[in-house]
Amino acid sequence: xxxxxxxxxxxxxxxxxxxxxxxxxxxxxxxxxxxxxxxxxxxxxxxxxxxxxxxxxxxxxxxxxxxxxxxxxxxxxxxxxxxxxxxxxxxxxxxxxxxxxxxxxxxxxxxxxxxxxxxxxxxxxxxxxxxxxxxxxxxxxxxxxxxxxxxxxxxxxxxxxxxxxxxxxxxxxxxxxxxxxxxxxxxxxxxxxxxxxxxxxxxxxxxxxxxxxxxxxxxxxxxxxxxxxxxxxxxxxxxxxxxxxxxxxxxxxxxxxxxxxxxxxxxxxxxxxxxxxxxxxxxxxxxxxxxxxxxxxxxxxxxxxxxxxxxxxxxxxxxxxxxxxxxxxxxxxxxxxxxxxxxxxxxxxxxxxxxxxxxxxxxxxxxxxxxxxxxxxxxxxxxxxxxxxxxxxxxxxxxxxxxxxxxxxxx
Amino acid sequence: xxxxxxxxxxxxxxxxxxxxxxxxxxxxxxxxxxxxxxxxxxxxxxxxxxxxxxxxxxxxxxxxxxxxxxxxxxxxxxxxxxxxxxxxxxxxxxxxxxxxxxxxxxxxxxxxxxxxxxxxxxxxxxxxxxxxxxxxxxxxxxxxxxxxxxxxxxxxxxxxxxxxxxxxxxxxxxxxxxxxxxxxxxxxxxxxxxxxxxxxxxxxxxxxxxxxxxxxxxxxxxxxxxxxxxxxxxxxxxxxxxxxxxxxxxxxxxxxxxxxxxxxxxxxxxxxxxxxxxxxxxxxxxxxxxxxxxxxxxxxxxxxxxxxxxxxxxxxxxxxxxxxxxxxxxxxxxxxxxxxxxxxxxxxxxxxxxxxxxxxxxxxxxxxxxxxxxxxxxxxxxxxxxxxxxxxxxxxxxxxxxxxxxxxxxxxxxxxxxxxxxxxxxxxxxxxxxxxxxxxxxxxxxxxxxxxxxxxxxxxxxxxxxxxxxxxxxxxxxxxxxxxxxxxxxxxxxxxxxxxxxxxxxxxxxxxxxxxxxxxxxxxxxxxxxxxxxxxxxxxxx
Numbered sequence: 001x002x003x004x005x006x007x008x009x010x011x012x013x014x015x016x017x018x019x020x021x022x023x024x025x026x027x028x029x030x031x032x033x034x035x036x037x038x039x040x041x042x043x044x045x046x047x048x049x050x051x052x053x054x055x056x057x058x059x060x061x062x063x064x065x066x067x068x069x070x071x072x073x074x075x076x077x078x079x080x081x082x083x084x085x086x087x088x089x090x091x092x093x094x095x096x097x098x099x100x101x102x103x104x105x106x107x108x109x110x111x112x113x114x115x116x117x118x119x120x121x122x123x124x125x126x127x128x129x130x131x132x133x134x135x136x137x138x139x140x141x142x143x144x145x146x147x148x149x150x151x152x153x154x155x156x157x158x159x160x161x162x163x164x165x166x167x168x169x170x171x172x173x174x175x176x177x178x179x180x181x182x183x184x185x186x187x188x189x190x191x192x193x194x195x196x197x198x199x200x201x202x203x204x205x206x207x208x209x210x211x212x213x214x215x216x217x218x219x220x221x222x223x224x225x226x227x228x229x230x231x232x233x234x235x236x237x238x239x240x241x242x243x244x245x246x247x248x249x250x251x252x253x254x255x256x257x258x259x260x261x262x263x264x265x266x267x268x269x270x271x272x273x274x275x276x277x278x279x280x281x282x283x284x285x286x287x288x289x290x291x292x293x294x295x296x297x298x299x300x301x302x303x304x305x306x307x308x309x310x311x312x313x314x315x316x317x318x319x320x321x322x323x324x325x326x327x328x329x330x331x332x333x334x335x336x337x338x339x340x341x342x343x344x345x346x347x348x349x350x351x352x353x354x355x356x357x358x359x360x361x362x363x364x365x366x367x368x369x370x371x372x373x374x375x376x377x378x379x380x381x382x383x384x385x386x387x388x389x390x391x392x393x394x395x396x397x398x399x400x401x402x403x404x405x406x407x408x409x410x411x
Numbered sequence: 412x413x414x415x416x417x418x419x420x421x422x423x424x425x426x427x428x429x430x431x432x433x434x435x436x437x438x439x440x441x442x443x444x445x446x447x448x449x450x451x452x453x454x455x456x457x458x459x460x461x462x463x464x465x466x467x468x469x470x471x472x473x474x475x476x477x478x479x480x481x482x483x484x485x486x487x488x489x490x491x492x493x494x495x496x497x498x499x500x501x502x503x504x505x506x507x508x509x510x511x512x513x514x515x516x517x518x519x520x521x522x523x524x525x526x527x528x529x530x531x532x533x534x535x536x537x538x539x540x541x542x543x544x545x546x547x548x549x550x551x552x553x554x555x556x557x558x559x560x561x562x563x564x565x566x567x568x569x570x571x572x573x574x575x576x577x578x579x580x581x582x583x584x585x586x587x588x589x590x591x592x593x594x595x596x597x598x599x600x601x602x603x604x605x606x607x608x609x610x611x612x613x614x615x616x617x618x619x620x621x622x623x624x625x626x627x628x629x630x631x632x633x634x635x636x637x638x639x640x641x642x643x644x645x646x647x648x649x650x651x652x653x654x655x656x657x658x659x660x661x662x663x664x665x666x667x668x669x670x671x672x673x674x675x676x677x678x679x680x681x682x683x684x685x686x687x688x689x690x691x692x693x694x695x696x697x698x699x700x701x702x703x704x705x706x707x708x709x710x711x712x713x714x715x716x717x718x719x720x721x722x723x724x725x726x727x728x729x730x731x732x733x734x735x736x737x738x739x740x741x742x743x744x745x746x747x748x749x750x751x752x753x754x755x756x757x758x759x760x761x762x763x764x765x766x767x768x769x770x771x772x773x774x775x776x777x778x779x780x781x782x783x784x785x786x787x788x789x790x791x792x793x794x795x796x797x798x799x800x801x802x803x804x805x806x807x808x809x810x811x812x813x814x815x816x817x818x819x820x821x822x823x824x825x826x827x828x829x830x831x832x833x834x835x836x837x838x839x840x841x842x843x844x845x846x847x848x849x850x851x852x853x854x855x856x857x858x859x860x861x862x863x864x865x866x867x868x869x870x871x872x873x874x875x876x877x878x879x880x881x882x883x884x885x886x887x888x889x890x891x892x893x894x895x896x897x898x899x900x901x902x903x904x905x906x907x908x909x910x911x912x913x914x915x916x917x918x919x920x921x922x923x924x925x926x927x928x929x930x931x932x933x934x935x936x937x938x939x940x941x942x943x944x945x946x947x948x949x950x951x952x953x
Contacts, residue, residue: 144686322859322860325855325859326852326855326856326859329851329852329855330852333848333851333852336844336848337845337848338686340838340841340844341686341687341688342685342686342688342697343697344603344688344695344697344699344834344836346841346844348445349434349437349438349442349445349477351438354434354435354437354438355438357434358431358434358435361427361430361431365424365427367859368420371580371858372420397438398438
């Protein structure tokens with residue numbers, strides 16, 4: 001196969017193949033999440049859906065890997081040389097590590113949908129920076145590059161997964177607090193979710209098990225469902241549960257969430273506005289990114305009732321961040337060593353070096369806040385979200401706005 | 412304010428934030444040590460936000476953030492704050508390491524994890540085996556036997572990971588001192604110089620006077636030079652020349668073939684690549700810059716007044732800009748040189764300059780000046796003419812090997828070579844930087860992944876059956892999920908060693924064939940995955 005054909009193949013594998021597979025896998029997984037509160041046959045549908053989602057995700061990853069290989073062959077080098085390639089690989093690492101971690105290590109496959117959704121977002125973002133395959137500058141042609149770049153890209157992917165967990169944590173926590181507040185308001189008369197609230201005030205970790213276990217006790221407990229003829233108690237519980245779900249969703253004001261997401265994304269995406277050739281082109285990119293993020297946030301809001309406990313997501317965010325932080329540290333040190341060899345100095349406050357330093361400080365702040373008791377839960381999650389904004393902001397600014405020694409990125 | 416204020420975590424965070432803000436300013440505003448020409452242009456108002464803003468930036472030292480007093484003050488405050496925070500932590504850690512023993516308990520109470528099994532072995536034997544098993548796993552142990560009047564039952568108490576987590580965190584923080592020391596030492600002991608060489612010329616010797624730019628550290632004396640000699644034999648540079656190929660115009664190769672004569676020893680040939688600097692007696696030679704080196708001969712009235720290779724640098728537009736300065740002519744002669752490496756003739760024979768960098772059709776365009784070069788009177792670089800006191804005598808263009816007469820001067824362009832700019836640096840601090848990096852990384856790993864945990868092995872005789880009931884229970888201060896696994900491993904080994912009957916719990920909830928998520932679980936419910944094993948815990952703690 002000629003190089004041109006390979007390039008064409010790699011493009012097709014990327015979009016639409018990989019992109020569509022990820023998105024559909026994400027939605028199948030998310031659908032499976034909604035069946036967990038249903039009746040038995042509904043749950044079985046959920047299990048089947050999850051299998052389908054798993055197959056789609058594996059196909060998507062295969063297509064993505066095939067794309068990377070085809071692209072590598074087409075240009076006869078590792079596909080880690082420009083922004084598109086780096087962002088694409090960031091998505092691949094995020095999806096593979098995120099899914100394996102959830103599936104095999106934490107055994108929380110129900111969250112796969114969110115990781116895939118995040119992966120699809122990063123993948124579509126990479127499309128905004130697409131460039132044709134091509135060779136590298138000679139200074140990049142060394143074994144330092146794959147080492148340094150892949151570590152940082154891997155860390156970025158995992159930081160993205162951590163960002164997903166932090167955001168979900170904040171959504172769920174906000175919803176739970178709102179429901180608890182509604183309950184405790186004197187004279188509100190609301191009994192919504194009464195059985196489910198327990199003692200949210202002290203962080204949701206303690207409390208008493210309530211008897212409305214039908215939803216989560218798994219197949220053993222669900223057996224008394226019978227074959228579809230439901231006794232009134234069952235119906236009653238189900239109604240209560242649905243009311244609780246609705247209350248949770250109400251707990252996260254949609255407008256506030258949308259506006260907040262838009263503004264939060266704008267903290268990063270303004271880069272496209274200022275760096276584009278024409279205002280219209282910049283505005284298109286800016287709005288595309290922002291509105292996609294808003295849509296993702298609203299989808300996540302709808303899934304709030306199906307999320308696992310806040311403690312789970314808090315733990316996931318912490319572990320992933322800690323892991324990615326180590327990777328980031330090694331990657332920055334490797335970069336400093338390469339700079340020492342190639343440029344004759346290990347650190348020179350080049351825009352990307354400054355960016356990597358700021359990101360490091362931000363995530364160190366997150367881990368420090370967690371370690372030294374001061375900040376927990378929401379505080380830590382917000383720091384995690386802010387750190388991701390620093391990461392994406394410095395990444396885009398150092399590539400688009402300020403020219404430095406690292407400006408090899410083919411835009 | 413004061414010591415207590417400095418040692419607070421919050422203060423350290425403010426200082427770090429200040430550092431971050433400064434580095435952002437330094438990224439947005441050009442820095443004088445890096446790009447002095449851009450800063451000059453900002454100051455003059457030719458570029459950037461204008462003279463007024465520029466003055467304001469100057470006033471706050473924004474053109475040299477990393478050299479400003481404020482930056483150093485913040486850095487100093489940060490280090491003092493770090494010290495203030497570390498001293499008590501180190502003291503506490505030393506105390507912990509010296510005095511901590513795993514506590515002997517009266518009863519196990521509620522623990523994170525607990526397993527029980529029964530065995531025929533006597534309790535003392537079980538405790539002996541437990542000691543062996545735990546010792547092999549590098550736990551710190553404390554054996555307690557039954558004593559008269561002591562209400563604490565016979566047991567083996569064990570502890571692990573006590574030093575590693577906090578110790579790792581301390582090493583991580585201490586690495587910043589090593590880093591600082593290495594940087595300061597670097598400022599004092601290094602030397603950095605730049606020098607350009609033309610292919611095939613006589614090269615240069617490593618002495619203080621032979622560098623074009625020369626920045627020694629405070630304690631680097633002129634006698635510290637080794638005195639080797641470097642000659643450039645050939646420089647290879649190439650690009651993707653096919654304009655339709657992907658990455659067209661990108662360079663593919665920068666390589667110098669050099670000849671080195673060490674101060675003592677035989678000369679040898681070496682290659683310097685972008686990513687492969689050359690090491691000579693601990694001094695590093697890096698390629699920094701390159702350009703075409705046209706040889707330009709100027710004769711005035713039959714007398715040669717200039718015959719050297721120029722070292723013009725690449726300018727925007729794809730040409731190389733340089734200058735000929737011939738004060739030997741009377742009046743002074745100056746040539747403002749524009750070298751187009753690839754300017755092929757069109758059908759009419761007119762050269763068409765392109766931006767391509769390969770020297771397939773070099774064209775030397777110049778403007779000739781006569782007058783006063785003002786050498787020594789004004790600051791000027793070798794590639795720039797000061798035209799204030801000069802008068803133009805017109806433009807001309809030369810192909811390689813051609814010559815032209817303008818007035819009484821004859822200009823010849825007989826030869827074209829390359830020149831390469833080298834950076835020569837001596838960096839004794841590098842091993843210490845590596846040490847700092849290793850400490851930082853090692854400490855970080857330990858502080859994130861080491862975890863402190865305790866466990867107790869209690870063996871008692873069950874009055875009813877006569878068998879020995881063994882309880883292994885413990886808790887982890889961090890990473891409980893990793894500890895559960897570890898505890899099960901210990902129990903498995905111990906039950907094997909004592910002939911006990913114990914089976915690993917049948918999988919975690921996620922292992923079930925049909926893993927319904929606990930997602931719809933009420934927020935405050937205790938984790939359901941523990942419920943199937945909580946009965947066992949109760950047995951253990953009874």
